[in-house]
Amino acid sequence: MAIESIPIVDFSNFKTNPEKVAQEVVDACKSIGFFYMINHDIPQSDIEKAFALSKEYFDLPTEEKHWILKYNDKEIIKNNKPFAPLPSVFDKEKEFLCYFSKKCHATALQILIAFGIALEIPEENGGKEFFSKSHSYDKSASVLRFLKYPRGGEAAYKDHVRAGAHSDYGSITLLFQKDVPGLEVQASRTEWISAPLIPGAILVNVGDAMELWTNGLFKSTIHRVTFLPEHNHLDRYSMPFFFHPDDNVPLTPVPSRFVNQTLSSTGDHAYTSGEYLRRKLDATYNYAAKKNSN
Numbered sequence: 001m002a003i004e005s006i007p008i009v010d011f012s013n014f015k016t017n018p019e020k021v022a023q024e025v026v027d028a029c030k031s032i033g034f035f036y037m038i039n040h041d042i043p044q045s046d047i048e049k050a051f052a053l054s055k056e057y058f059d060l061p062t063e064e065k066h067w068i069l070k071y072n073d074k075e076i077i078k079n080n081k082p083f084a085p086l087p088s089v090f091d092k093e094k095e096f097l098c099y100f101s102k103k104c105h106a107t108a109l110q111i112l113i114a115f116g117i118a119l120e121i122p123e124e125n126g127g128k129e130f131f132s133k134s135h136s137y138d139k140s141a142s143v144l145r146f147l148k149y150p151r152g153g154e155a156a157y158k159d160h161v162r163a164g165a166h167s168d169y170g171s172i173t174l175l176f177q178k179d180v181p182g183l184e185v186q187a188s189r190t191e192w193i194s195a196p197l198i199p200g201a202i203l204v205n206v207g208d209a210m211e212l213w214t215n216g217l218f219k220s221t222i223h224r225v226t227f228l229p230e231h232n233h234l235d236r237y238s239m240p241f242f243f244h245p246d247d248n249v250p251l252t253p254v255p256s257r258f259v260n261q262t263l264s265s266t267g268d269h270a271y272t273s274g275e276y277l278r279r280k281l282d283a284t285y286n287y288a289a290k291k292n293s294n
């Protein structure tokens with residue numbers, strides 16, 4: 001049966017009825033790979049503030065934004081520290097940004113706890129904390145990203161697809177959308193359906209590492225961003241929080257009676273989370289380099 005919409009999961013009952021909420025989360029992850037999380041713990045005022053900072057940054061003159069590119073040099077990346085100093089727009093709000101990214105982390109952990117509950121992970125393997133204990137705040141590649149899709153002009157951006165079809169690489173992604181819709185999801189692996197804006201909701205999706213870890217039980221679904229003609233005069237801002245397991249976590253089948261324990265023949269399961277991400281990034285950037293040289 002075709003999947004026509006993305007389910008909404010209400011987390012206000014997660015404390016009182018965790019099994020029910022967890023089951024809804026896992027049903028969504030097994031079918032469409034996306035769900036809206038409502039009644040989460042991130043205040044709307046914080047989300048608005050983060051969007052305002054993003055806009056403040058993108059509104060800077062281009063030359064001011066370009067200075068950061070000079071730091072885009074491998075030698076600057078040392079001990080996993082940021083590769084460049086923060087632009088002043090963000091530096092002055094460092095405390096808030098730290099707080100906000102920790103809120104995203106804590107919210108994503110709740111979803112992972114739901115996975116642990118519904119997949120009935122045995123206690124000896126970590127029980128409901130099986131996934132969450134593998135996602136520490138500062139030891140993974142998790143990242144909060146601020147994105148802007150500039151409005152189209154007469155000639156520019158004739159192509160209505162503004163972020164090409166892709167799947168995400170990590171375990172899960174939390175997406176904050178604002179004002180302008182545009183995300184489309186390849187439901188049922190064939191048809192595109194739109195992911196409308198639901199005020200206050202966070203759109204959550206499964207990434208490739210989680211699909212691999214659950215041996216295909218959860219679906220890392222392809223999605224893209226398109227602009228409808230009526231939105232072409234508007235800038236679109238979004239904030240994805242890409243959540244990744246710690247680099248050293250092996251992506252071997254999750255110990256759950258719902259997860260097929262037979263290894264696939266592709267050999268992907270031998271990878272740790274860090275190796276898997278590196279492989280994906282290499283494939284992406286080699287591809288980009290080849291495409292740009294054509």
Ligand SMILES: O=C(O)CCC(=O)C(=O)O
Pocket residue numbers: 147163168175177183223224225238239240
């Ligand atoms: O901007 C969006 O709404 C989606 C972005 C996205 O899918 C991504 O950055 O992976």
Ligand SMILES: [Fe+2]
Pocket residue numbers: 166167168223
């Ligand atoms: Fe994505």
